[in-house]
Amino acid sequence: MTTMIVDHRSQQPSVAAINGFQGRLISADHADYDIARAVWNGAIDRRPRLIARCIGAADVIAAVRFARDNDLEIAIRGGGHNVAGTAVCDDGIVIDLSAMRGVRVDPADRSAWVQGGALWSDVDRETQAHGLATTGGIVSHTGVAGLTLGGGVGWLMRKHGLTVDNLLAADVVTADGDLLRASEDEHSDLFWALRGGGGNFGVVTSFEFRLHAVGPTVLAGPILWDANDAGDVLRFYRDFVRDAPDELGTVVRFGTAPPLPVIPEDLHWRPVMIVGSCYAGPIEDGEKTLRPLRAFRTPLLDLVGPTPYVGFQSALDSTVPHGWNYYWKSTHLPELRDELIDVIAGHAFSSSSPRSYVALFQLKGAVSRVAEGETAFGNRQASHAITLDAAWRPGEDYGDRDTAWTRALFAALGPFREGVYVNFLGDDEDPNRVREAYGESVYDRLVDVKTAYDPDNVFHHNQNIRPDLSDSLGGSDG
Ligand SMILES: Cc1cc2nc3c(=O)[nH]c(=O)nc-3n(C[C@H](O)[C@H](O)[C@H](O)COP(=O)(O)OP(=O)(O)OC[C@H]3O[C@@H](n4cnc5c(N)ncnc54)[C@H](O)[C@@H]3O)c2cc1C
Structure with a gap:
């Protein structure tokens, strides 16, 4: 297949062929270019020279070889969801797997x-x-x-x-x-x-x-409390999840009640603390497990009930749609001590945009029973992961204020930070945060594997682990 690649800086067209490529090649002159270069985060606006939409492994091989032969930077696109927008690069080639969904x-x-x-x-x-x-x-x-x-x-x-x-x-x-x-x-x-x-x-x-x-019907759903009760509810939640069975997974959301059809209109946009739960076991066991949480204070709304798992998995989709602007900060946290709860409850509701929120993921259980270093996922003993998520629609002017809001809350969480989940890192992070995501020994081992498989750092448009070239450079710092 042959395509015209237009260098958008020089506006000079050039003809490039990727030998044997069977998928679609999309360059700046193509009608679908703007759709194809857009990622989930609308704040990311990058213009690759070529998008190679592959239909199989043979296309991926052809695209990687083409990129290397032509000195093109590579970005890899899976679902295009990463908040840092690493799925798309300026000037280079996007190896786009979005047509490979089998x-x-x-x-x-x-x-x-x-x-x-x-x-x-x-x-x-x-x-x-x-x-x-x-x-x-x-x-x-x-x-x-x-x-x-x-x-x-x-x-x-x-x-x-x-x-x-x-x-x-x-x-x-x-x-x-x-x-x-x-x-x-x-x-x-x-x-x-x-x-x-x-x-x-x-x-x-x-x-x-x-x-x-799993399922297909599980006990799942959100419970909503007024934001003014957040400190007390979070203290109760902390004690409640400490001994909860592994079947129970929870995520807490601090923000406004999203305008979902299942939420009564009078609650839409009201500041609330939401505990979302999913019980991966018998419904009756889940009912028993969740009873104390559901009875704490008087929730504004309790939507926990038997639910198709597949439906529950998409229940939040419309609250974080493609094309809004997003800015995240994140960290792992230890168990929720009172001082930490005060920081979260004290800051979480002060965003400007009604679409911004804080999410707290409950970890532990089977995650922490795999030994540190058995896989390359770091910080397995952390108790929670928190993401501070500024979200605003294109044209809205909340961006600066809510970016500042996430940074201020992140700073306030400083004394409690314990590593980070690499997939929650944004695009303006200190590079040391990638190391923080793994811890020293896992990071060093990742460097060894990187050096063995990608010594030229061809795949660097990501949360990058740089190869160690000290041997080939005669012992200097790689
Ligand atoms: C709204 C939202 C909710 C989220 N919820 C969760 C959650 O519940 N749990 C969780 O763990 N994470 C969650 N995340 C974070 C998510 O894991 C990352 O954003 C992840 O990068 C998304 O994968 P993607 O394929 O869509 O990424 P893309 O943006 O397509 O790619 C991101 C990076 O992943 C790598 N990559 C992608 N595809 C491939 C491939 N085929 N081969 C090699 N490398 C590839 C590349 O380095 C690429 O730069 C969430 C993110 C968002 C935006």
Whole structure:
């Protein structure tokens, strides 16, 4: 296939061919260019020279080789959801897997094969057709690839582990354009690094996941309290989740009540604290487990009930749509001491935009029972992950104020910080935060794998782990 590449700076057209490429090539002169370069975060506005929309591993190989032959920077696009916008670069080539969304479930083996551009909605839908699931994210339009490669936190993680704890194998196109299979038995060093190390090691064209019996109906839903009760509710919640069974997954949201059809209109946009729960076990056990939380104070609204798991997985989708502007800060946290609760409850509701919010993910359970270093996901003993999420629509002027709001809250959380989840990092972070996401020994091992598989740092448009070139440079600092 041949395409015209227009260098948007010089406006000089040039004809480029990617040998053997069967997918679509989209350059700046193409009618779909602006749609194809847009990512979930509307604040990201980058103009790649070429978008190579692949339809299979052979296209990915061709695109990687083409990029290297032509000295083009590479960005890899899975679901395009990363808040830092790493799925799209200026001037270079986007290796776009969004047309590769196939999912095949083997119910007898309890496993699923998933292509590298699939979204969680694709996986949930196909696996739930068999009453099966694996840990995925809490918003179903998130990409499987980026989420998995960073670790993967979600409702099921305390029972079934992180997404990476359920990864059985991956097919990877390396920086040399070779197609490898990585698993415990093949390229096990690469397989280790893929389970947390992000998109640093190659383009994953497909994943194989272990599945578990889940639902298809689970006890799940949100409980809403008035924002003025947040401190007390959070203290109760802290004690409540400390001994909760692994089946219970919770995420707390501080912000306004989103205008969802299930929420009565008089509550829309009212400042509220929401505890979302999903119980990955028998409904009756979930009812018993959640009873004390549901009885605390008088919630404004309690929507917990038997719910199709696949529907619950997409319940939050419309609260964080594609195309709004987003700015995030995040950190892992230890157990919620009173001082920490005061900081969160004291700051969380002072954003300007009614769309901004704070989310607190309950970790532990199966996440913390995997030994540190067994996969490349760091900080497994952290109690919670918090994200401070500024969100505003294009044209609204909340951006500066709410960016400042997230930074102020992040600063106030400073004394409590304990690492960070790499997939929650924004695009203006100190590079040391990538190291913080892993801890020293995991990071050093990731550097070794990076040096072995991508010594030229071809895959650097990401939360980058730089190769160590000290040997080849005669012992200088790589
Ligand atoms: C609204 C929202 C909700 C979220 N909720 C959760 C959640 O519940 N749990 C959670 O764990 N995370 C969550 N995240 C974070 C999410 O894990 C990251 O944003 C992740 O990067 C999204 O994956 P993606 O494929 O859509 O990313 P993209 O933006 O497409 O890619 C991000 C990076 O991932 C790498 N990558 C993507 N595809 C491939 C591939 N096929 N091969 C190799 N590298 C690849 C590349 O380095 C790329 O730069 C959420 C994000 C958002 C915006």
